[in-house]
Amino acid sequence: MSFFVRQLKKYLFFEEPEKLEKFILKPGGRSAGDKGAQSFEKVREKKTAESEKPPEAGDEVKSDIDANLAHMKDVYSIPVNSDIILREFDITYGCRSIRAFIIFFDGMTNTEVINNYILKPLMVNSVMPLKDTAENLEDYVVRQLMPHCQVKIEKGYKKAVEAVNFGGCALFVDGLSVCFAADVKGWEHRGVEKPNNEIIIKGPQEAFNEVLRTNCAQLRKRLKDEDLIAEDILVGKVSRTPCSIVYIKDVANESLVAEVRRRLEGISVDYMLDAGALEQLIEDSTFYPSPQMISTERPDYVAELLVSGRVAIIVDGSPNVLVVPITAYDLMHSPEDNYIRFPYVNMLRYIRYVAGFLALLLPGLYVAITNYHHEMIPTDLLLAIEASREKVPFPSLVEILLMELSFELIREAGLRVPGPIGPTLGIIGALILGQAAVAANIVSPVLIIIVALTGIGSFAIPNYSLAYSVRIMRFAFIFLGALAGFLGITVGLFVIGSWSAALKSFGVPFMSPFGPKTSGKYKNVIFRAPEWKMEDRPDYLNPKKKKKQAEISMKWKQDTEKKKQD
């Protein structure tokens, strides 16, 4: 209640607006306005400085092994914590025996790797007479005793603990004021499987899984480009969830990348468990019904969007990857659009727009026409509708609300019940309920057609989140249609249109390239041009490289024509 009072107050009484920083996507790809403060080179320098930064006072690893042991036991609440493993042993260095210990989480690490490539060389190989090339113990351990590919020397406890928490193994050696963090992740996870929600007929059949690096690799597998950058950021004070900002260095607009980085760094939460939660924390408008970024489980789709100059955000533990920025029209595109021929894709897009229209407006239009605009219905049809409604006791608004709510119930119940029963419940529920409602004269048969068409229409919308927003807005349009017929519906469309026009997704106007009109060519907005015509990247993204392919991408055709002329 207090929320509504606050909102009402906001519109009735004047308050000096907060000076929120408005993000503007700078033209030309580079962040020219801020003298390169966010440029890629600057960020690189900053990251290098961060990695070389000495640990804070009190956080330094001690040279006394007992002090390190006590600290790590304290940090990991040993022995209360039962899945943390602390293994003490001795390393032979010259003719001395030196105490050491490793610490790692059971279940999160690959014990085989630890045994064979960390413990065995340290405990067994150190006894063997090795060629003495190392200058000191630190060198000796790293260069000769740890035949593992990923070992980092850390000077502070925090970094060591971070590594252990993310499936690493930390090695502490007596007399060394550093520790060695080896990446030995080995937790159980799902493999790369078929996409569950974004099913297509043609095209790749691989989906992201819950592992950050596997997901990064899925993208690298498709874009074999050294300029593809995966920049890591930890989100969540407690969960310390690793997130990767992925972009193509020489394509994506630097100010856009900086803005994504700024928003991720600006999140202050304890836990970040999924991309869905992150989406809500970085989107531009909370109350706008449609999603303002693409959330997809398809690496091929993300790769395509990265090539166009967008930025992807991968969240560890989430099989969905977020892509920003987007426009309203992108939400009606399907990954399959890239893999099927030009005439088919345009027919499909046309059908999708019709589906979107039906899903959003059909019930509202039905209510408006039956209540206010009877004259629109041809006489024969009007008679048929009236005859079917003759025995129905409810007004059309109640009738449609009843059926729409029943339909939403069936849909929600179908999702919650165990796998094989879901679709059966849906079909039986819809069939029986519809048939029985008509037989009982609660609703008219025409209305069953309307509700069914609306439902099918919402299923044809390619973006899952957009389908949700359409479902919500549909109810608003039903009420508007009941309140004022076509006038109400048009006012609703006007308001949602104005809202959309005011909205931005990471600096890109949501309704571009039509509102505002951008100078780029509209080759993949509502309809899609043939593959060989798609030379340009979207102008509204202000990418560093405007062209995606050569003006004449089918050079063979030109060559054939030349040969013919010769």
Place this chain on the structure above:
Amino acid sequence: MQMDKRIKFGRWEAIMLISNLVCTKIFLYFNRMTVEDAGNAGWMMSVIIGAVALLLYAVLISLYRKFEGRDILDIAEMAGGKVLRAVAGFTLGGVLFVLAALTMRKFSEDIKTISLPTSPLSYVMAFFMAGVVIAGFLGIESIVRHNAIVAPIVTAGYVVILLGIMPKIDITNLTPIFGTGLKDIFLKGFYRTSVFAELLVLFMLPPFLESYNDVRKVGYVSIIASSFFMVTGSLVYILVFPYPSSMEPFLPVFNMARLIGLGRFFQRIESLFVFIWVMSALIYLVTVFFFAVYTVSKAAGLKYLRPLIIPFAIIVFSGAFLPVDLLSVIEIERGIVNTWGWAVTFGFIGLIMFAAGLRKRGRRETKGK
């Protein structure tokens, strides 16, 4: 809301904005007015209106050349200090408020007649007002962008109506070719340039456009495009409804849409016309209303205009009820707005620019000495 100095929009958006402001009256009574003024030579009168508007605009824009990037209030300040700035702001803002109130009343009355005969007028008007207030809160960027999307759709709908009515055209309706006479065509054609009264919004736009060249082009293209639709509209209207029965329909385009029949099944598609009509009206109302608030707030030197939206919306809403009935509204519009509107848009604004130009030259000469 503080007007963000970084807000800029392109030529296309500005052209759509101005064209829609001028063309919305085609959906109301414009065609009938041309017939009442010049008989079945109404379309010729539309040509004259367009030509005179172009001519007057050419004079205005040549006067404006020296004031690139400034809007009419800044120019007024140059001409007569803060006093003239306030006078100009309140005059132009007042004109826009009157236009908003009258148009809202007309559209609401018409919608009530067509679709919602049993609903009270205030109920219908509340829907328009709700749309205007919400869009007003969303700001100028939203208004302009939405305009750029909606205006082409509305135009397409209008063209469909014109094409759909083609089978009903009778070329003999054009005779006598000069209608009620050349005097009516030219004289009334001159002062009916008042239908371009909304062009005054263009002189509030320069801070949002890139250059003088943009302002110049936006004006010319908008006048030409609007004139084209006005001429085709009145021509088709005259070709469909013979004179003098063409003076009877009180909603000419709606009546044209009513005549469209596509086979036995699709006989009454005029209700679909309500969509483009209401959309066009809403875009018009929000633009005029927003610029009215903007002009007044700028004239008063206010930093934020958002707090003014609801109070001014209430004023417009109440003002729309002042005329007794629809006929009074039409009378005010015909007798005052469409007869003397040119004096504000071309006369008043022209005078301000002329005075500012003289003052600027005077200052330069004094400096030179």
